[in-house]
Amino acid sequence: MLISHFLHGPVSAYPRDYVDGAHQELHQHREAQLLYAVCGTMRVVTAQGAWVIPPTRAVWIPPLVEHEIFMSGEVRMRSLFIAAELSPPSLQQCCVLAVTPLLRELILRAVQGPQHAENPLIQSLMLEEIAGLENLPLHIPMPEDRRLQGICLALLRTPDHPNTLEDWAQQVGASSRTLARLFQQQLKMNFNAWRQQLRLMEALPRLLAGESVQSVARDLGYGSARAFSAMFRRLLGENPREYLNALNKLSELNPLL
Structure with missing residues:
Protein backbone atom coordinates (compact mmCIF):
# COMPACT_ATOMS: atom_id res chain seq x y z
CA MET A 1 0.00 0.00 0.00
CA LEU A 2 1.41 3.35 -1.09
CA ILE A 3 0.74 6.25 1.30
CA SER A 4 1.73 9.87 0.71
CA HIS A 5 1.79 12.70 3.24
CA PHE A 6 3.98 14.84 1.00
CA LEU A 7 2.33 18.26 1.18
CA HIS A 8 5.06 20.83 0.70
CA GLY A 9 8.47 20.07 -0.78
CA PRO A 10 11.22 19.35 -0.30
CA VAL A 11 10.27 18.40 3.30
CA SER A 12 6.85 17.76 4.83
CA ALA A 13 6.12 17.33 8.53
CA TYR A 14 3.34 15.10 9.86
CA PRO A 15 2.31 14.54 13.52
CA ARG A 16 0.31 11.58 14.76
CA ASP A 17 -0.40 9.98 18.15
CA TYR A 18 -1.12 6.31 18.90
CA VAL A 19 -2.38 4.29 21.85
CA ASP A 20 -0.41 1.41 23.34
CA GLY A 21 -0.49 -1.64 21.08
CA ALA A 22 -1.44 0.25 17.91
CA HIS A 23 -0.18 -1.08 14.58
CA GLN A 24 0.43 0.55 11.20
CA GLU A 25 -0.03 -2.11 8.54
CA LEU A 26 2.50 -2.81 5.81
CA HIS A 27 2.89 0.22 3.54
CA GLN A 28 5.44 2.38 1.71
CA HIS A 29 6.07 6.00 0.72
CA ARG A 30 7.52 7.53 -2.44
CA GLU A 31 9.56 9.82 -0.20
CA ALA A 32 12.14 9.03 2.45
CA GLN A 33 10.77 9.15 5.98
CA LEU A 34 12.42 10.19 9.23
CA LEU A 35 10.22 8.71 11.96
CA TYR A 36 10.79 10.42 15.32
CA ALA A 37 9.43 9.29 18.70
CA VAL A 38 8.66 12.13 21.11
CA CYS A 39 7.51 9.50 23.60
CA GLY A 40 6.69 5.80 23.52
CA THR A 41 8.60 3.08 21.70
CA MET A 42 8.13 2.00 18.07
CA ARG A 43 9.28 -1.13 16.26
CA VAL A 44 9.67 -0.83 12.48
CA VAL A 45 9.68 -4.13 10.59
CA THR A 46 10.67 -4.74 6.93
CA ALA A 47 11.61 -7.83 4.94
CA GLN A 48 15.25 -7.14 5.86
CA GLY A 49 14.84 -6.93 9.64
CA ALA A 50 13.49 -4.94 12.57
CA TRP A 51 14.46 -1.65 14.24
CA VAL A 52 13.47 -0.42 17.71
CA ILE A 53 13.03 3.35 18.18
CA PRO A 54 13.10 4.51 21.82
CA PRO A 55 11.81 7.94 22.81
CA THR A 56 13.85 10.88 21.42
CA ARG A 57 15.40 8.66 18.72
CA ALA A 58 14.40 8.29 15.06
CA VAL A 59 14.47 5.72 12.29
CA TRP A 60 15.35 6.52 8.68
CA ILE A 61 13.22 4.71 6.07
CA PRO A 62 14.38 5.11 2.44
CA PRO A 63 11.84 5.69 -0.35
CA LEU A 64 9.61 2.76 -1.39
CA VAL A 65 10.72 0.46 1.45
CA GLU A 66 7.69 -1.53 2.62
CA HIS A 67 7.39 -1.40 6.39
CA GLU A 68 4.98 -1.82 9.28
CA ILE A 69 5.12 -0.19 12.71
CA PHE A 70 4.20 -1.55 16.14
CA MET A 71 3.66 0.82 19.10
CA SER A 72 4.60 0.20 22.75
CA GLY A 73 3.16 2.67 25.26
CA GLU A 74 1.44 5.87 24.22
CA VAL A 75 3.37 6.99 21.15
CA ARG A 76 3.69 10.57 19.88
CA MET A 77 5.10 10.11 16.40
CA ARG A 78 6.48 13.06 14.44
CA SER A 79 7.49 12.30 10.84
CA LEU A 80 9.43 14.13 8.18
CA PHE A 81 8.85 13.14 4.56
CA ILE A 82 11.79 14.09 2.37
CA ALA A 83 12.05 14.14 -1.42
CA ALA A 84 13.98 11.10 -2.62
CA GLU A 85 16.59 13.17 -4.46
CA LEU A 86 17.50 14.93 -1.20
CA SER A 87 18.23 11.75 0.77
CA PRO A 88 21.76 11.90 2.24
CA PRO A 89 24.15 9.49 0.43
CA SER A 90 25.01 7.90 3.80
CA LEU A 91 21.40 6.86 4.42
CA GLN A 92 20.62 4.23 1.82
CA GLN A 93 19.28 1.66 4.30
CA CYS A 94 16.92 1.71 7.26
CA CYS A 95 18.70 2.69 10.47
CA VAL A 96 18.05 4.12 13.94
CA LEU A 97 19.55 7.57 14.47
CA ALA A 98 20.52 9.61 17.53
CA VAL A 99 18.60 12.86 17.06
CA THR A 100 20.48 16.02 18.07
CA PRO A 101 18.77 18.64 20.29
CA LEU A 102 18.73 21.04 17.34
CA LEU A 103 17.02 18.57 15.00
CA ARG A 104 14.51 17.67 17.68
CA GLU A 105 13.47 21.30 18.04
CA LEU A 106 13.31 21.75 14.27
CA ILE A 107 11.05 18.70 13.90
CA LEU A 108 8.75 19.86 16.68
CA ARG A 109 8.58 23.33 15.14
CA ALA A 110 7.89 21.94 11.65
CA VAL A 111 4.88 19.87 12.77
CA GLN A 112 3.21 22.95 14.26
CA GLY A 113 1.99 24.06 10.84
CA PRO A 114 2.81 24.62 7.16
CA GLN A 115 4.14 28.11 7.86
CA HIS A 116 6.98 26.41 9.77
CA ALA A 117 7.40 23.26 7.67
CA GLU A 118 7.65 25.32 4.47
CA ASN A 119 10.25 27.67 5.91
CA PRO A 120 13.38 27.23 3.71
CA LEU A 121 15.72 27.86 6.62
CA ILE A 122 14.08 25.20 8.80
CA GLN A 123 14.10 22.72 5.92
CA SER A 124 17.75 23.39 5.10
CA LEU A 125 18.83 23.00 8.73
CA MET A 126 16.85 19.76 9.12
CA LEU A 127 18.47 18.21 6.04
CA GLU A 128 21.95 19.25 7.18
CA GLU A 129 21.41 17.80 10.67
CA ILE A 130 19.98 14.51 9.36
CA ALA A 131 23.05 13.93 7.16
CA GLY A 132 25.34 13.96 10.18
CA LEU A 133 23.36 11.87 12.69
CA GLU A 134 24.97 8.98 14.55
CA ASN A 135 23.76 5.50 13.59
CA LEU A 136 22.67 3.44 16.63
CA PRO A 137 22.90 -0.39 16.95
CA LEU A 138 19.16 -1.00 17.36
CA HIS A 139 18.68 -3.24 14.35
CA ILE A 140 18.02 -6.96 14.01
Whole structure:
Protein backbone atom coordinates (compact mmCIF):
# COMPACT_ATOMS: atom_id res chain seq x y z
CA MET A 1 0.00 0.00 0.00
CA LEU A 2 1.41 3.35 -1.09
CA ILE A 3 0.74 6.25 1.30
CA SER A 4 1.73 9.87 0.71
CA HIS A 5 1.79 12.70 3.24
CA PHE A 6 3.98 14.84 1.00
CA LEU A 7 2.33 18.26 1.18
CA HIS A 8 5.06 20.83 0.70
CA GLY A 9 8.47 20.07 -0.78
CA PRO A 10 11.22 19.35 -0.30
CA VAL A 11 10.27 18.40 3.30
CA SER A 12 6.85 17.76 4.83
CA ALA A 13 6.12 17.33 8.53
CA TYR A 14 3.34 15.10 9.86
CA PRO A 15 2.31 14.54 13.52
CA ARG A 16 0.31 11.58 14.76
CA ASP A 17 -0.40 9.98 18.15
CA TYR A 18 -1.12 6.31 18.90
CA VAL A 19 -2.38 4.29 21.85
CA ASP A 20 -0.41 1.41 23.34
CA GLY A 21 -0.49 -1.64 21.08
CA ALA A 22 -1.44 0.25 17.91
CA HIS A 23 -0.18 -1.08 14.58
CA GLN A 24 0.43 0.55 11.20
CA GLU A 25 -0.03 -2.11 8.54
CA LEU A 26 2.50 -2.81 5.81
CA HIS A 27 2.89 0.22 3.54
CA GLN A 28 5.44 2.38 1.71
CA HIS A 29 6.07 6.00 0.72
CA ARG A 30 7.52 7.53 -2.44
CA GLU A 31 9.56 9.82 -0.20
CA ALA A 32 12.14 9.03 2.45
CA GLN A 33 10.77 9.15 5.98
CA LEU A 34 12.42 10.19 9.23
CA LEU A 35 10.22 8.71 11.96
CA TYR A 36 10.79 10.42 15.32
CA ALA A 37 9.43 9.29 18.70
CA VAL A 38 8.66 12.13 21.11
CA CYS A 39 7.51 9.50 23.60
CA GLY A 40 6.69 5.80 23.52
CA THR A 41 8.60 3.08 21.70
CA MET A 42 8.13 2.00 18.07
CA ARG A 43 9.28 -1.13 16.26
CA VAL A 44 9.67 -0.83 12.48
CA VAL A 45 9.68 -4.13 10.59
CA THR A 46 10.67 -4.74 6.93
CA ALA A 47 11.61 -7.83 4.94
CA GLN A 48 15.25 -7.14 5.86
CA GLY A 49 14.84 -6.93 9.64
CA ALA A 50 13.49 -4.94 12.57
CA TRP A 51 14.46 -1.65 14.24
CA VAL A 52 13.47 -0.42 17.71
CA ILE A 53 13.03 3.35 18.18
CA PRO A 54 13.10 4.51 21.82
CA PRO A 55 11.81 7.94 22.81
CA THR A 56 13.85 10.88 21.42
CA ARG A 57 15.40 8.66 18.72
CA ALA A 58 14.40 8.29 15.06
CA VAL A 59 14.47 5.72 12.29
CA TRP A 60 15.35 6.52 8.68
CA ILE A 61 13.22 4.71 6.07
CA PRO A 62 14.38 5.11 2.44
CA PRO A 63 11.84 5.69 -0.35
CA LEU A 64 9.61 2.76 -1.39
CA VAL A 65 10.72 0.46 1.45
CA GLU A 66 7.69 -1.53 2.62
CA HIS A 67 7.39 -1.40 6.39
CA GLU A 68 4.98 -1.82 9.28
CA ILE A 69 5.12 -0.19 12.71
CA PHE A 70 4.20 -1.55 16.14
CA MET A 71 3.66 0.82 19.10
CA SER A 72 4.60 0.20 22.75
CA GLY A 73 3.16 2.67 25.26
CA GLU A 74 1.44 5.87 24.22
CA VAL A 75 3.37 6.99 21.15
CA ARG A 76 3.69 10.57 19.88
CA MET A 77 5.10 10.11 16.40
CA ARG A 78 6.48 13.06 14.44
CA SER A 79 7.49 12.30 10.84
CA LEU A 80 9.43 14.13 8.18
CA PHE A 81 8.85 13.14 4.56
CA ILE A 82 11.79 14.09 2.37
CA ALA A 83 12.05 14.14 -1.42
CA ALA A 84 13.98 11.10 -2.62
CA GLU A 85 16.59 13.17 -4.46
CA LEU A 86 17.50 14.93 -1.20
CA SER A 87 18.23 11.75 0.77
CA PRO A 88 21.76 11.90 2.24
CA PRO A 89 24.15 9.49 0.43
CA SER A 90 25.01 7.90 3.80
CA LEU A 91 21.40 6.86 4.42
CA GLN A 92 20.62 4.23 1.82
CA GLN A 93 19.28 1.66 4.30
CA CYS A 94 16.92 1.71 7.26
CA CYS A 95 18.70 2.69 10.47
CA VAL A 96 18.05 4.12 13.94
CA LEU A 97 19.55 7.57 14.47
CA ALA A 98 20.52 9.61 17.53
CA VAL A 99 18.60 12.86 17.06
CA THR A 100 20.48 16.02 18.07
CA PRO A 101 18.77 18.64 20.29
CA LEU A 102 18.73 21.04 17.34
CA LEU A 103 17.02 18.57 15.00
CA ARG A 104 14.51 17.67 17.68
CA GLU A 105 13.47 21.30 18.04
CA LEU A 106 13.31 21.75 14.27
CA ILE A 107 11.05 18.70 13.90
CA LEU A 108 8.75 19.86 16.68
CA ARG A 109 8.58 23.33 15.14
CA ALA A 110 7.89 21.94 11.65
CA VAL A 111 4.88 19.87 12.77
CA GLN A 112 3.21 22.95 14.26
CA GLY A 113 1.99 24.06 10.84
CA PRO A 114 2.81 24.62 7.16
CA GLN A 115 4.14 28.11 7.86
CA HIS A 116 6.98 26.41 9.77
CA ALA A 117 7.40 23.26 7.67
CA GLU A 118 7.65 25.32 4.47
CA ASN A 119 10.25 27.67 5.91
CA PRO A 120 13.38 27.23 3.71
CA LEU A 121 15.72 27.86 6.62
CA ILE A 122 14.08 25.20 8.80
CA GLN A 123 14.10 22.72 5.92
CA SER A 124 17.75 23.39 5.10
CA LEU A 125 18.83 23.00 8.73
CA MET A 126 16.85 19.76 9.12
CA LEU A 127 18.47 18.21 6.04
CA GLU A 128 21.95 19.25 7.18
CA GLU A 129 21.41 17.80 10.67
CA ILE A 130 19.98 14.51 9.36
CA ALA A 131 23.05 13.93 7.16
CA GLY A 132 25.34 13.96 10.18
CA LEU A 133 23.36 11.87 12.69
CA GLU A 134 24.97 8.98 14.55
CA ASN A 135 23.76 5.50 13.59
CA LEU A 136 22.67 3.44 16.63
CA PRO A 137 22.90 -0.39 16.95
CA LEU A 138 19.16 -1.00 17.36
CA HIS A 139 18.68 -3.24 14.35
CA ILE A 140 18.02 -6.96 14.01
CA PRO A 141 18.78 -8.10 10.43
CA MET A 142 17.09 -11.25 9.13
CA PRO A 143 18.86 -13.86 6.98
CA GLU A 144 17.81 -15.46 3.70
CA ASP A 145 19.15 -18.94 4.44
CA ARG A 146 16.29 -21.13 5.72
CA ARG A 147 18.44 -22.73 8.43
CA LEU A 148 19.44 -19.36 9.84
CA GLN A 149 15.84 -18.20 9.54
CA GLY A 150 14.74 -21.09 11.74
CA ILE A 151 17.32 -20.16 14.39
CA CYS A 152 16.53 -16.44 14.29
CA LEU A 153 12.78 -16.96 14.42
CA ALA A 154 13.14 -19.31 17.40
CA LEU A 155 15.22 -16.67 19.22
CA LEU A 156 12.75 -13.93 18.34
CA ARG A 157 10.09 -16.00 20.11
CA THR A 158 12.33 -16.83 23.10
CA PRO A 159 15.25 -14.34 23.37
CA ASP A 160 16.54 -16.06 26.52
CA HIS A 161 17.02 -19.40 24.70
CA PRO A 162 20.30 -20.88 26.01
CA ASN A 163 21.31 -22.86 22.88
CA THR A 164 24.83 -22.29 21.58
CA LEU A 165 25.59 -22.22 17.87
CA GLU A 166 26.79 -25.83 18.21
CA ASP A 167 23.42 -26.79 19.71
CA TRP A 168 21.56 -25.11 16.88
CA ALA A 169 23.80 -26.81 14.33
CA GLN A 170 22.63 -30.22 15.52
CA GLN A 171 18.99 -29.15 15.26
CA VAL A 172 19.09 -27.62 11.76
CA GLY A 173 21.39 -30.17 10.12
CA ALA A 174 24.44 -28.03 9.41
CA SER A 175 27.88 -27.70 10.96
CA SER A 176 28.53 -24.88 13.40
CA ARG A 177 31.29 -23.71 11.05
CA THR A 178 28.78 -23.42 8.19
CA LEU A 179 26.33 -21.51 10.35
CA ALA A 180 29.05 -19.17 11.60
CA ARG A 181 30.10 -18.43 8.01
CA LEU A 182 26.48 -17.76 6.97
CA PHE A 183 25.94 -15.38 9.88
CA GLN A 184 28.93 -13.34 8.76
CA GLN A 185 27.99 -13.47 5.08
CA GLN A 186 24.29 -12.67 5.39
CA LEU A 187 24.05 -10.64 8.60
CA LYS A 188 27.54 -9.07 8.83
CA MET A 189 27.87 -10.19 12.46
CA ASN A 190 28.46 -13.39 14.39
CA PHE A 191 25.81 -15.40 16.21
CA ASN A 192 26.56 -13.99 19.66
CA ALA A 193 26.47 -10.40 18.39
CA TRP A 194 23.10 -11.02 16.70
CA ARG A 195 21.67 -12.51 19.88
CA GLN A 196 22.94 -9.57 21.93
CA GLN A 197 21.28 -7.13 19.51
CA LEU A 198 18.03 -9.06 19.85
CA ARG A 199 18.17 -9.04 23.65
CA LEU A 200 18.90 -5.32 23.68
CA MET A 201 15.87 -4.67 21.48
CA GLU A 202 13.70 -6.81 23.73
CA ALA A 203 15.02 -5.09 26.85
CA LEU A 204 14.43 -1.46 25.83
CA PRO A 205 10.60 -1.40 25.80
CA ARG A 206 10.50 -3.23 29.12
CA LEU A 207 13.01 -0.91 30.78
CA LEU A 208 11.16 2.11 29.43
CA ALA A 209 7.92 0.68 30.86
CA GLY A 210 9.50 0.72 34.32
CA GLU A 211 10.69 -2.87 34.81
CA SER A 212 13.84 -3.27 36.88
CA VAL A 213 17.21 -4.02 35.33
CA GLN A 214 17.44 -7.15 37.48
CA SER A 215 14.10 -8.50 36.23
CA VAL A 216 14.85 -7.80 32.56
CA ALA A 217 18.36 -9.27 32.83
CA ARG A 218 17.01 -12.46 34.41
CA ASP A 219 14.24 -12.92 31.84
CA LEU A 220 16.66 -12.46 28.94
CA GLY A 221 19.03 -15.16 30.15
CA TYR A 222 21.77 -13.11 31.83
CA GLY A 223 23.36 -14.50 34.96
CA SER A 224 23.43 -11.11 36.64
CA ALA A 225 22.33 -7.51 36.20
CA ARG A 226 26.01 -6.61 35.95
CA ALA A 227 26.52 -8.83 32.90
CA PHE A 228 23.43 -7.36 31.25
CA SER A 229 24.56 -3.80 32.03
CA ALA A 230 27.99 -4.53 30.54
CA MET A 231 26.36 -5.65 27.26
CA PHE A 232 24.10 -2.59 27.31
CA ARG A 233 27.03 -0.22 27.81
CA ARG A 234 29.08 -1.91 25.09
CA LEU A 235 26.29 -1.43 22.52
CA LEU A 236 24.84 1.94 23.57
CA GLY A 237 27.73 3.60 25.41
CA GLU A 238 25.88 3.98 28.73
CA ASN A 239 24.57 1.65 31.40
CA PRO A 240 20.76 1.19 31.56
CA ARG A 241 20.24 3.69 34.39
CA GLU A 242 22.25 6.43 32.64
CA TYR A 243 20.54 5.75 29.32
CA LEU A 244 17.03 5.85 30.77
CA ASN A 245 17.74 9.00 32.79
CA ALA A 246 18.94 10.78 29.65
CA LEU A 247 15.87 9.67 27.67
CA ASN A 248 13.53 10.77 30.45
CA LYS A 249 15.11 14.23 30.59
CA LEU A 250 14.75 14.67 26.84
CA SER A 251 11.16 13.39 26.87
CA GLU A 252 10.22 15.98 29.49
CA LEU A 253 11.05 18.81 27.08
CA ASN A 254 8.05 20.25 25.19
CA PRO A 255 5.72 17.62 26.72
CA LEU A 256 2.66 18.85 24.83
CA LEU A 257 4.12 18.29 21.35
